Amino acid sequence: MMNVALQMIIYCVILVVLAIPLGSYMGKVMNGERVFLSRLLLPVENLIYRGLRIDKEEEMDWKKYSVCTAVFSVMSLAVLWAILCFQNLLPLNPQGMGKMSWHLGFNTAASFTTNTNWQAYSGESSLSYFSQMIGLNFQNFVSAAVGIVVLFALIRGFVRVKERGLGNFYTDMTRTVLYILIPLSVVVSLAIASQGVPQTFKQYDEVQLVEPVVVEQEDGTAAEVTKGVVPLGPAASQIAIKQLGTNGGGFWGNNSAHPFENPTPLSNLFEMISLLLIPAGLCFTFGRNVKDKRQGVAVFLAMFIMLAAALAIVGCSEQAGTPQIAQDGAVYMGTEGQAGGNMEGKETRFGIATSGTWAVFTTAASNGSVNSMHDSYTPFGGLVPMLLMQLGEVVFGGTGCGLYGMLGFAILTVFIAGLMVGRTPEYLCKKIEPFEMKMAVLVCLATPVAILVGSGIATLLPSTHDSLNNPGAHGLSEVLYAYSSAGGNNGSAFAGFNANTPFLNVSIGLIMLFVRFLPMFATLAIAGSLAAKKKVAVSSGTLPTHNAMFIFLLIFVVLLVGALSFFPALSLGPVAEFFQMIA
Numbered sequence: 001m002m003n004v005a006l007q008m009i010i011y012c013v014i015l016v017v018l019a020i021p022l023g024s025y026m027g028k029v030m031n032g033e034r035v036f037l038s039r040l041l042l043p044v045e046n047l048i049y050r051g052l053r054i055d056k057e058e059e060m061d062w063k064k065y066s067v068c069t070a071v072f073s074v075m076s077l078a079v080l081w082a083i084l085c086f087q088n089l090l091p092l093n094p095q096g097m098g099k100m101s102w103h104l105g106f107n108t109a110a111s112f113t114t115n116t117n118w119q120a121y122s123g124e125s126s127l128s129y130f131s132q133m134i135g136l137n138f139q140n141f142v143s144a145a146v147g148i149v150v151l152f153a154l155i156r157g158f159v160r161v162k163e164r165g166l167g168n169f170y171t172d173m174t175r176t177v178l179y180i181l182i183p184l185s186v187v188v189s190l191a192i193a194s195q196g197v198p199q200t201f202k203q204y205d206e207v208q209l210v211e212p213v214v215v216e217q218e219d220g221t222a223a224e225v226t227k228g229v230v231p232l233g234p235a236a237s238q239i240a241i242k243q244l245g246t247n248g249g250g251f252w253g254n255n256s257a258h259p260f261e262n263p264t265p266l267s268n269l270f271e272m273i274s275l276l277l278i279p280a281g282l283c284f285t286f287g288r289n290v291k292d293k294r295q296g297v298a299v300f301l302a303m304f305i306m307l308a309a310a311l312a313i314v315g316c317s318e319q320a321g322t323p324q325i326a327q328d329g330a331v332y333m334g335t336e337g338q339a340g341g342n343m344e345g346k347e348t349r350f351g352i353a354t355s356g357t358w359a360v361f362t363t364a365a366s367n368g369s370v371n372s373m374h375d376s377y378t379p380f381g382g383l384v385p386m387l388l389m390q391l392g393e394v395v396f397g398g399t400g401c402g403l404y405g406m407l408g409f410a411i412l413t414v415f416i417a418g419l420m421v422g423r424t425p426e427y428l429c430k431k432i433e434p435f436e437m438k439m440a441v442l443v444c445l446a447t448p449v450a451i452l453v454g455s456g457i458a459t460l461l462p463s464t465h466d467s468l469n470n471p472g473a474h475g476l477s478e479v480l481y482a483y484s485s486a487g488g489n490n491g492s493a494f495a496g497f498n499a500n501t502p503f504l505n506v507s508i509g510l511i512m513l514f515v516r517f518l519p520m521f522a523t524l525a526i527a528g529s530l531a532a533k534k535k536v537a538v539s540s541g542t543l544p545t546h547n548a549m550f551i552f553l554l555i556f557v558v559l560l561v562g563a564l565s566f567f568p569a570l571s572l573g574p575v576a577e578f579f580q581m582i583a
Contacts, residue, residue: 007353008311011269011361012304015276022277023284023296029179030152030172031289041178048174056174059165062528065153066521068169069146073113073517076139081109083135084127093128094203100126103505110509112139114516115147115247115398117368117491118508120500122253124231129201132251137238141185144245144278145176147400150520151282154404155289157527158428161535166527180278181245188240188274195267198260199236204229235261243274246398248368248491256358256371257347268350268358268371275361275369279396282403290428294546299406302554306395307364310384314356317381318342322581345376359385366393366402368491375478375494379578382494383570386481389488391562392447392519398489401516404523406558408443410545411436411526413557417543426542429535436529442522448565450511451487455480455569463503469496473580477573486511 028035049056060068083090084105088098100108104120111118112135123132149172156166193199212226235251239261242249252258262268283303287296319341346355355372362369363385374382388395394406411427415437418425425432432440458464458479468475478497485492486508493499499508544550 005312005315008315008357011272011357012308012311014269014273015280016304018273018277019280020284022281024288026148026180026278026281027285027288029175030148030285032175035179037179037183045174045178048178049171052170054168054170054174056168056171058168058171059163060168061164062153062157062166062524062531065166065169065528066524069150069520069524070517072142072169072173073146076142077109077113080112080135080139081105083131084108087128087131087135090128090130092130092133092201094201095128097126097128097131103502104500107505107509108136110512111491112136112247112249113143114489114512115143115245115366115401116486116489116512116516117242117247117249118486118493118512119249119491120505120508123250124204124233124252129233132238133234136249137241140238140241140245140247140249141177141181142173144181144241144247144399145173146520147398147402147404148176148180148278148282149173149400150523151286151400151404152289154407154523154527154530155286157530158290158430160531162533163531164528166524166531181241184244184274184278185237185240188244188270189236191270192239192267193236195270196260196263197236197239197267198232199234200232201234202232204231206230231260239271240274242369243271243367244278246275246279246365246367246402248362248366250369256369257373262371265349265354268354271369272354272358272361272371275358275365275367276396278399279365279402282400283396286403286407292428292546295428298546298551299403299410299554302551302558303364303394303396303406305551306391306555306558307360310360310364310388310395311357314360314377314381314384315353317378317384318352318356320378322378324581342376342378342381345373347371356381360388362492363388363488363490364395364397366398366489366491368485370492373495374481374492375496379574379581382477382481383574385492386477386484386574387562387566387570389484389490390448390451390566391488391558392444393488393490394558401489401520405443405519406554408440408519408523408526409558409561410554411440412444413550413554414543414545415440416557417553421541421543423541423543426536427545429538430530430533431536433529436526439522439526439529443519443526444561446515446518446522447487448561450515451480451483452565452569454487454507454511455483458483458504458507461503463501467498467501467504469498473573473577476569477577480569480573482508483511487515489516 084100153166209228212224214222214224217223256262283296283300287293321342341352358371392405393402396402414425414427478494481494482497482499
């Protein structure tokens with residue numbers, strides 16, 4: 001157990017050490033300040049503006065910023081949907097992959113456009129190199145950038161006084177992709193490629209098996225298989241941005257448990273730190289750009305405390321295993337000479353500590369990539385990743401959207417605190433009035449409403465039952481996890497749920513779009529309203545939003561919304577399964 005705790009602590013320390021300087025760098029980039037890459041990239045940035053006829057100095061109000069975000073995202077969805085549905089006619093398809101069905105194409109296009117990257121297919125057997133690299137990989141960059149630019153629009157709303165403008169959507173997108181996402185992706189791509197992750201356009205290799213296997217054919221006869229197919233492709237570049245952009249999605253069906261996608265402990269470290277690097281760094285960016293670093297640290301600590309609690313619960317649950325694994329003491333559950341605990345569904349080269357840490361990081365970051373199968377976790381070990389998504393991707397969450405979601409909860413927190421003392425609530429010297437509260441409620445409640453309504457309808461349909469591999473409480477957990485993954489812009493799965501039917505593909509796709517864009521537009525509305533306000537002076541009655549009391553209140557409000565919303569559903573799923581297990 002001490003070894004598990006020590007590994008988790010080391011991962012967290014590395015994350016914080018890297019996130020602080022990255023946060024300062026991102027703040028400078030989005031403010032238009034010079035950084036060490038300016039000499040190299042500024043000519044490229046200006047060329048993009050001239051080529052696309054963008055006036056980089058134009059200021060957009062929140063409505064125009066929202067329209068630009070919506071139009072860009074709708075066009076992205078339409079183009080990607082077309083690529084997937086006609087990939088058989090497009091180049092870079094050496095394996096001759098066929099087209100996707102219309103409903104799976106819609107689901108996948110909605111998934112990658114919303115930064116969710118839910119996959120109801122296996123990449124190596126369903127997608128061409130063109131679809132992977134041009135279709136999905138492009139969205140990995142721009143969908144991550146959209147979340148970041150909306151966050152910066154909100155930051156400007158707090159900083160600006162009696163103004164309408166929130167910046168320029170196209171300028172913000174260009175700077176985010178060019179100065180932040182591409183350089184980081186190049187570094188991580190080279191790092192994981194050095195560990196053996198493929199980056200090639202070759203056809204799949206055919207290799208001779210060391211030990212032939214006998215398989216049963218459809219006609220009932222046996223056949224000996226002496227050769228296997230090794231799927232290749234331009235993987236390293238896609239894997240880097242899928243982790244950094246909190247996209248998730250796997251180049252191969254087994255995701256980051258695949259030996260090509262994640263071949264060594266060092267590649268596992270690079271990829272796992274990438275999951276939370278930008279979301280954690282943005283907390284320090286927030287403090288820097290609102291000119292009060294204590295505010296960023298307070299939000300970071302609120303997120304980090306919840307992350308640490310999640311790591312502790314998952315680590316303890318998986319290391320303890322279950323009575324069924326121990327077989328009433330007949331099986332040795334110690335760690336002397338073996339991993340001990342619940343190793344089902346986990347790679348022996350990673351073990352419980354790294355697998356559990358990845359499970360928490362990926363669901364906290366709304367990333368969705370996995371290096372172990374969450375379907376095989378203990379009841380409470382599976383409950384925690386599910387709850388992290390259900391909280392609204394605010395425990396760091398996705399790039400940008402995680403932090404603006406948490407700021408929505410911060411606005412809700414100061415409003416509740418203001419009611420307690422009979423004062424008009426204020427946050428960062430801006431009055432929080434009814435309009436901001438209505439929009440903040442949309443930000444905070446969109447996720448639970450979508451998840452509960454979607455999963456509730458799905459459980460009533462016979463086709464959903466037919467897609468399950470497990471009955472009872474665990475089957476309900478599989479459905480609830482799938483819709484939590486869609487509603488939390490996450491993309492991971494319990495893997496025991498074959499969610500590839502027209503209803504499931506369309507309903508999950510619609511939920512991803514709803515939960516992505518309703519909070520996003522509500523956030524921009526808050527930003528526009530705040531930017532038009534004057535600043536109010538801090539007085540003795542002002543609630544401090546950087547001390548321990550506020551951090552505690554913020555955590556309490558986040559958990560209160562999650563607990564009230566999802567306790568009944570969780571009671572019928574993982575909690576019921578836990579009591580069945582110990583009965």
